[in-house]
Amino acid sequence: MAAAGGVRSSVPDTSIDTADPAGRASDARSRRRAPGPAGTGGTVVTRKRKGMRRSSLVYAAFLVPAVLLVLGLVAYPLIYSFVISMHSGSTFNIENSEYVGFANYKAFFADPNALLYTRNSFIRGFGGVIPSYIIGFLAALALNRATRGMRGLQVVVLLPFVISGPIAINTWKLVFDPITGVPAALGLDWGNLFANEQTVWPTLLFMNAWGSFQFYSILLLAGLQRIPTEQYEAVEVDGGGRLAKFRNVTMPALLPISAAICVFHFMGSFQEFNLIYLATGGGPLNATQTLATYAYQLGFGGGFSVGLAAATTFIAAVIMALTIGIMGLVGWLVIRAVGVARVKARVTAVASKAGDSFDLLLAPVTRRRAFGSAKLRPKRNRVIPVAALAFAIFSSIPTLYLLSQSFDGRPPGPGTARIFPAEFTLDNWISVLTSDAIWRGTATAPALIRNFGNSVLLVIVVTTGSVLVASLGGYALARWRGSVGRLVVNGFSGLLLFVQMIPGMILIFPLYLMAAKFGLLNPAGLMIILIAGGLPMALLYFRVYFAGSSREIEEAAAIDGAGALRTFFTIVVPNAASAIAAIAAFSLIGTWNEFLLSLTLVQDPASRTFPPAIAQFMRGNEFMQNTPPGGIAVLLLIPIIISAVLLALMLKQFTTAMAGGGTKG
Amino acid sequence: MYALASGVNCRAIVYRRDWAETPVEGWGVQEFGEWAASMVGPNRYAFGFEAKTGDGRGSSNVLPMLWSAGGNTVVGEPGAFELGFDAEVLTTMYQFYYDMVHTYGATTTDVATWGWEETDGGFSEGILGAYSVGPWIKSVAEQYPEVHENIGVAPLPNLGTPSTFWECSSYMIHADSKKQEKAWEFLLVRGEEYQSEVTVARGGLSPLKALNQGTIESDPEYLGVFAQQLEIAGEPAPVPAQPFMNNLFYPAMQELVLRGTDPAEMAETTMTQAEAVLAEVNG
CATH class of the missing domain: 3.40.190.10 (Periplasmic binding protein-like II)
Incomplete structure (x- = not known):
């Protein structure tokens, strides 16, 4: 609800007469054409109404693709998922299912492991948030200054955040390998960290923190850079030191946004799928089986009990919502009970300057200094701070290890583990880059270059489609007025906020069944679903952006006779280049790394995208038996290098979009 | 046999x-x-x-x-x-x-x-x-x-x-089949040419055991031991x-x-x- 309020408050409350460029245009034209001042009021009003109707039709047309996609591929599947959860039946034979009421829900609670899965989801949820927040907070403080080379440092720090799940997880598995990894090279006998009930969660949460603390860094850095320096100066005048500044200014200022992003991240983390599915499959002994991975296993991993799987996802969502509600209530009660009036006053003061937390999340890019912006501080220091360097090293250690291994010619097998190459060789690179696995395919796997091509095509189509549909729809949401317009805009925006909070796992089963029914278990189906899936966030982003942007040029164009479509493409789009670039960058990197839907909705291995293909390939015979550690390192480095290049090219746009509502488990 | x-x-x-x-x-x-x-x-x-x-x-x-x-x-x-x-x-x-x-x-x-x-x-x-x-x-x-x-x-x-x-789960290619080449292509796609050539020798396949016998005899220490296990196979x-x-x-x-x-x-x-x-x- 806070989100809804935040968005609404950020949209200027303009009247019909002044808000609608098309309406004003028709109004202006009618004034020019009016024969005289007397007796023309009725004509003006009539023309104005006609203009409004015409503009309403245009906005409606702008909004149609987005509405269809969101209703058809997000809202409807949500309802369908609930219907499925009330039926028995197999994932692959849903037509013959029977209505069973709440039997699947009862079956879940009758499972003796239900409590374990729920507990694990909480470990994943809170364990995903707390370490990431702490590290992210410290990193934001470390990076909150401008020095030479800071941009490069930021790319290094951010890189783990944009590496796809299969690559990151297989990298860590290589690092922690009990026979050939770093512990073995250091003479440490840690055993297999993923096979030990005591070590598996700390290991997974460490890996997660490594790949997601940047989410907090981006947003907290944005928050830090909005704190007026006068507040720090005031503390100094009062004799306060660094600690006092942190306690009295920084913390209160970051409290609202911290609460908001922790809730967002908890939602993603509680229902996260990739890390556990790829690293442990829920083991050992269900020690890491969460509600999300259990639901997926029920639906696709054997048994194919899609009704029970869907019921499990709804139960997970309810538990998650209740938890957030309880946390909110407890937080509110604590603040009231403790009576932290000083903090409250500070929070209010800072929030009033910075906008509330959700305003900050959805604020137009032009108002914010993003991570990666060149305007961090007016004066640049020459020396990179040690703390920032430390975070860069922390982020890049696995990649550096891969790089080292890729130049090491050691054979596979025991007794050869080492961190640095004893003998420098390019053989691994030559071997992998000329291998059948990449160019021609093997007996059981298609050529990886083909999967790579699939990913490139998918990224182009999804990014273009998302930007086009979302910008048109977001523009309509920002501009459409009148009673019908308000109704549509408020209703649809509310729906967008609601569906944005829906865990993706709830939708996976209905989307699979719908795609199967319409013969869309292929890249085309995946493209449409990915476009639809990214729309809620992108639409809200564009809505806030356009609502905050000037309308004068659009009105002038309209007066000159430009139609709505022409105005949009020749005036609005060029002026919204920064917002479009931000959403495009976010969509591009997100689509490039997408795993769950690509794994589930594309059946033909040759049509799969790169992340599921490389995950599958790395579990295959050819890979396990024929690839030396150096070769594995090369295979992992190739997509990491691609991600690094993409990030370096789009650092500012990506981080701006991230600050606008993206998240990661 | x-x-x-x-x-x-x-x-x-x-x-x-x-x-x-x-x-x-x-x-x-x-x-x-x-x-x-x-x-x-x-x-x-x-x-x-x-x-x-x-x-x-x-x-x-x-x-x-x-x-x-x-x-x-x-x-x-x-x-x-x-x-x-x-x-x-x-x-x-x-x-x-x-x-x-x-x-x-x-x-x-x-x-x-x-x-x-x-x-x-x-x-x-x-x-x-x-x-x-x-x-x-x-x-x-x-x-x-x-x-x-x-x-x-x-x-x-x-x-x-x-x-x-x-x-x-063997695949057999009939010796008189007019589609032998297609069948071999299929085996190639399956990646089982190696196995097939070891066990059945290209050129046709009739009673399975008879054709395999020679192959097993040629590799008694490896395939022969597996074949002997058939006596106790469930x-x-x-x-x-x-x-x-x-x-x-x-x-x-x-x-x-x-x-x-x-x-x-x-x-x-x-x-x-x-x-x-x-x-x-x-x-």
Whole structure:
């Protein structure tokens, strides 16, 4: 609800007469054409109404693709998922299912492991948030200054955040390998960290923190850079030191946004799928089986009990919502009970300057200094701070290890583990880059270059489609007025906020069944679903952006006779280049790394995208038996290098979009 | 007369001849355990098996142990199957896996999370000394000459009655077929040309055993030993093994290995859960 309020408050409350460029245009034209001042009021009003109707039709047309996609591929599947959860039946034979009421829900609670899965989801949820927040907070403080080379440092720090799940997880598995990894090279006998009930969660949460603390860094850095320096100066005048500044200014200022992003991240983390599915499959002994991975296993991993799987996802969502509600209530009660009036006053003061937390999340890019912006501080220091360097090293250690291994010619097998190459060789690179696995395919796997091509095509189509549909729809949401317009805009925006909070796992089963029914278990189906899936966030982003942007040029164009479509493409789009670039960058990197839907909705291995293909390939015979550690390192480095290049090219746009509502488990 | 067909899955223990003495024929748990333990070395495991939930191949390793202990997954008629094991049978079977890890130290506790990738991969890369597998490991180990040249084959250890697993999914090309080339293309796509050429020799296929005989005789130390196992080979039960594997046996093996749970106690636990799986199987 806070989100809804935040968005609404950020949209200027303009009247019909002044808000609608098309309406004003028709109004202006009618004034020019009016024969005289007397007796023309009725004509003006009539023309104005006609203009409004015409503009309403245009906005409606702008909004149609987005509405269809969101209703058809997000809202409807949500309802369908609930219907499925009330039926028995197999994932692959849903037509013959029977209505069973709440039997699947009862079956879940009758499972003796239900409590374990729920507990694990909480470990994943809170364990995903707390370490990431702490590290992210410290990193934001470390990076909150401008020095030479800071941009490069930021790319290094951010890189783990944009590496796809299969690559990151297989990298860590290589690092922690009990026979050939770093512990073995250091003479440490840690055993297999993923096979030990005591070590598996700390290991997974460490890996997660490594790949997601940047989410907090981006947003907290944005928050830090909005704190007026006068507040720090005031503390100094009062004799306060660094600690006092942190306690009295920084913390209160970051409290609202911290609460908001922790809730967002908890939602993603509680229902996260990739890390556990790829690293442990829920083991050992269900020690890491969460509600999300259990639901997926029920639906696709054997048994194919899609009704029970869907019921499990709804139960997970309810538990998650209740938890957030309880946390909110407890937080509110604590603040009231403790009576932290000083903090409250500070929070209010800072929030009033910075906008509330959700305003900050959805604020137009032009108002914010993003991570990666060149305007961090007016004066640049020459020396990179040690703390920032430390975070860069922390982020890049696995990649550096891969790089080292890729130049090491050691054979596979025991007794050869080492961190640095004893003998420098390019053989691994030559071997992998000329291998059948990449160019021609093997007996059981298609050529990886083909999967790579699939990913490139998918990224182009999804990014273009998302930007086009979302910008048109977001523009309509920002501009459409009148009673019908308000109704549509408020209703649809509310729906967008609601569906944005829906865990993706709830939708996976209905989307699979719908795609199967319409013969869309292929890249085309995946493209449409990915476009639809990214729309809620992108639409809200564009809505806030356009609502905050000037309308004068659009009105002038309209007066000159430009139609709505022409105005949009020749005036609005060029002026919204920064917002479009931000959403495009976010969509591009997100689509490039997408795993769950690509794994589930594309059946033909040759049509799969790169992340599921490389995950599958790395579990295959050819890979396990024929690839030396150096070769594995090369295979992992190739997509990491691609991600690094993409990030370096789009650092500012990506981080701006991230600050606008993206998240990661 | 023995026969091995394309896609055959007759189980035996493959082991590193350069790491271990020639094994005892008809060995039980103790002989096998002691023999396996002799192979253990730094960063080197002796005996591996699959126990990862969802592993599609582990069943053909576990079922011979179950049969050897006197049980099966089910007995009876379709629709009215009954459990083919009791707590005593399970205790015997579980004791084997428990002993391999905790009594003989023949492998790491990590084995509880292994799938076929780890057993195949570990053996090929020289990390694992022995495991139960079908004949075709020789082709995948070709990348590692030291392993490839030292592969030995021995019967599976028995828990009372010698037993192994037999599964045939061979593809036969009729000698008179006008579509022979298409059929060979199909085999190529399946990636099974190697197996097919070893076992059936290009040019036509009639009675399977007769054609394979010569091939087996040409490789008596490897394929011949697998072929001999057909004498004691059981066949999979008339129901899918996976519900039993994923819901009962794999979790039990993980408990035994990772937590060191007592086999008899684990067997009792399995029995309390087995009826639900049986109900699922009976539909």
